[in-house]
Each structure stands twice: as C-alpha cells, then as structure tokens.
Amino acid sequence: MINSEHPASADEQALDRAVAEGPHGALTVAGIATVIVVALWLAFYLFVFLPRGALQ
Incomplete structure (x- = not known):
C-alpha cells in the first residue's frame, strides 16, 4: 500500500x-x-597597480 509505514x-x-x-x-x-x-587580486594589485604609481 502507498501509505504503509516501513522501517x-x-x-x-x-x-x-x-x-x-x-x-x-x-x-x-x-x-x-x-x-x-x-590571492590573485592581491598579486594583481602589488605587481600591476603599485608599480604604476599614483594617478595624476
């Protein structure tokens, strides 16, 4: 039966x-x-943005 309980x-x-x-x-x-x-974001920031310097 559909509603029968089973262990x-x-x-x-x-x-x-x-x-x-x-x-x-x-x-x-x-x-x-x-x-x-x-880690990828930090590496990109350290090796790409910081070497370019401040915006003028």
Missing part, C-alpha cells in the same frame, strides 16, 4: 547521517576558491 532502510539511515554532518566538503571548496581569488 527505514540502510540507505535512508546513511543519508540521514550524511545530512546531519553538514556540507563540510562544499564549505572547504568555497573557502579554497575564496583564498585563490583574494
């Missing part, structure tokens, strides 16, 4: 555990990407 399968229990642990991998990837973008 949670092993797959559902594993999914519940994974969801409860949170998105650690996604946060790690986002953090690494942010560090790379900031």
Whole structure:
C-alpha cells in the first residue's frame, strides 16, 4: 500500500547521517576558491597597480 509505514532502510539511515554532518566538503571548496581569488587580486594589485604609481 502507498501509505504503509516501513522501517527505514540502510540507505535512508546513511543519508540521514550524511545530512546531519553538514556540507563540510562544499564549505572547504568555497573557502579554497575564496583564498585563490583574494590571492590573485592581491598579486594583481602589488605587481600591476603599485608599480604604476599614483594617478595624476
């Protein structure tokens, strides 16, 4: 029957555990990407804008 209750399968229990642990991998990837973008911006600033000097 469609509405019959059944015990949670092993797959559902594993999914519940994974969801409860949170998105650690996604946060790690986002953090690494942010560090790379900031490092590229800082390198661009130091090696391109500063050597040109102040605007006149």
